[in-house]
Amino acid sequence: MHYSELKPFGPDFLWGASTSAYQVEGGWDADGKGPSVIDVRTSYPEGTSDYKVAADHYHRFREDVAMMADMKLRAYRFCIAWTRIIPDGDGEVNPAGVKFYHDLIDELLAAGIEPIITMYHFDLPAALDEKGGWGNPATADAFVRFGEVIFAEYGSKVTYWLTINEQNMMILYGNAIGTTTLTGDEGMRDLYRQNHLMFLAQARVMARCHELLPSAKIGPAPNISLVYPNSCAPEDILAAADWNAVRNWLYLDLAVFGRYHHLAWAYLVKKGWAPEVTEEDLAILKSGKPDFVAFNYYATQTVAGPTGTAADLSNRPGDQQIVQGEVGIYRAMKNPHLPTNAFGWEIDPVGFRNEFNALWDRYHLPLLVTENGLGAFDELTPDGKVHDDYRIDYLKRHLQQLQLALTDGVEILGYCPWSAIDLVSTHQGVKKRYGFIHVNRDEFDLLDLKRTRKESSYWYERLITTGHGLED
Ligand code: BG6
Numbered sequence: 001m002h003y004s005e006l007k008p009f010g011p012d013f014l015w016g017a018s019t020s021a022y023q024v025e026g027g028w029d030a031d032g033k034g035p036s037v038i039d040v041r042t043s044y045p046e047g048t049s050d051y052k053v054a055a056d057h058y059h060r061f062r063e064d065v066a067m068m069a070d071m072k073l074r075a076y077r078f079c080i081a082w083t084r085i086i087p088d089g090d091g092e093v094n095p096a097g098v099k100f101y102h103d104l105i106d107e108l109l110a111a112g113i114e115p116i117i118t119m120y121h122f123d124l125p126a127a128l129d130e131k132g133g134w135g136n137p138a139t140a141d142a143f144v145r146f147g148e149v150i151f152a153e154y155g156s157k158v159t160y161w162l163t164i165n166e167q168n169m170m171i172l173y174g175n176a177i178g179t180t181t182l183t184g185d186e187g188m189r190d191l192y193r194q195n196h197l198m199f200l201a202q203a204r205v206m207a208r209c210h211e212l213l214p215s216a217k218i219g220p221a222p223n224i225s226l227v228y229p230n231s232c233a234p235e236d237i238l239a240a241a242d243w244n245a246v247r248n249w250l251y252l253d254l255a256v257f258g259r260y261h262h263l264a265w266a267y268l269v270k271k272g273w274a275p276e277v278t279e280e281d282l283a284i285l286k287s288g289k290p291d292f293v294a295f296n297y298y299a300t301q302t303v304a305g306p307t308g309t310a311a312d313l314s315n316r317p318g319d320q321q322i323v324q325g326e327v328g329i330y331r332a333m334k335n336p337h338l339p340t341n342a343f344g345w346e347i348d349p350v351g352f353r354n355e356f357n358a359l360w361d362r363y364h365l366p367l368l369v370t371e372n373g374l375g376a377f378d379e380l381t382p383d384g385k386v387h388d389d390y391r392i393d394y395l396k397r398h399l400q401q402l403q404l405a406l407t408d409g410v411e412i413l414g415y416c417p418w419s420a421i422d423l424v425s426t427h428q429g430v431k432k433r434y435g436f437i438h439v440n441r442d443e444f445d446l447l448d449l450k451r452t453r454k455e456s457s458y459w460y461e462r463l464i465t466t467g468h469g470l471e472d
Helices: 057-070 095-110 126-130 137-154 167-172 184-212 234-256 262-271 279-287 349-363 389-408 455-466
Strands: 014-018 075-079 114-120 160-165 217-221 227-229 293-296 301-304 331-333 367-371 412-415 437-439 451-453
Touching: 014 114, 014 367, 014 455, 057 095, 057 451, 075 160, 095 114, 095 137, 114 137, 114 367, 126 137, 137 184, 160 184, 160 367, 167 184, 167 234, 184 217, 184 234, 184 262, 184 279, 217 234, 227 234, 234 262, 234 293, 234 301, 234 349, 293 349, 349 367, 349 389, 389 412, 389 455
Parallel strands: 014 075, 014 412, 075 114, 114 160, 160 217, 217 293, 227 301, 293 367, 367 412
Antiparallel strands: 301 331, 437 451
């Protein structure tokens, strides 16, 4: 639909930016922090840094918050590292870790920035992993207890809580993210069992949050890539429905409705990967309800019917945004209408609007964008600036579509692109930069870690303060 007038962004719109603990904080063993699965990892993608120092936000958070305040951010979405609060995941609470997040939250509130807290962003305590990780039901108990600790500590200061970041990526790319070391059917059965136990943990934590903090709001934060059919061929429509169910709706249907999507369940049964689900589980799943749906959006995906052999279902290496194809399910297609970024991810601003509408139509819960952004090889030029006009263009095109979705009637709480400051990416290390704020370090040379606002941060500030910047 075209409109001659657009709905304005409301005064409470959460203009924000995001990070995660392990990608930005550093201080991996500082002040009693325990190791997470990320810290004990022994190998990283070739040519990329580990996460031990990252952007050193742990030691420089006051300077970082001051820069976010300069940008006039109204929200900052960050993750509380479970291992800073409870170093071994389920034992003693670490007072220094608790203090760190009090200090950070206080600094944000003093600057008028709303904290939005992710409880878990890929960084499981290593001690829990040794005891079976999410495959051990005791991990769900430990997660609920971790929730109780942080709700009690920060609940009077924090309204918005996110449960688990990108549970779907932890399952679909479990070997890459470290959710399992098993492969083949055994690995997939393990992953989908972990997946089920994570849903139970999430439902319990949402219920507990509502009991302890009646005015708080909590929701899941999956990575949603709307799946397009490659054509109007009925087989393509069917393949898109199947892959949408397995990649996207499975995660949100469980979080919102407390049930498995029928196509996703049929897929799990067909594959022999379906977890055991008891009556008690179903009751737990129904007991925890989200107040909103948060989601990370980078791109859409395009699929056709699963013709062909395993070898030609996809001709591109898969990662979180690049479809792979699966025998008997779907064939991965490149969308000829979309450009790609330097890392091969398709760029689809209109897909953002399509996705808002699909999510609103399905769940009718307010939506919060917790990630969206452009990974690029940014350069600090001799004039001391980062001229990331390509990022401004990316963000502008996505926000134009977000405003169209608002005008369509979708309820949108806010926009927190990835990322507030440069951090270590999950697959391509430091060189793949996302931040509004440049951090002066190389992949392996920490240099001086100096912060510099990129041109995109000035554009974003102007948009937040004046409402201008989305015009073509
Ligand atoms: C999301 C994650 O998958 O995408 C982030 O929540 C991640 O942790 C972001 O950094 C971008 O992915 P990448 O691989 O480019 O860092």
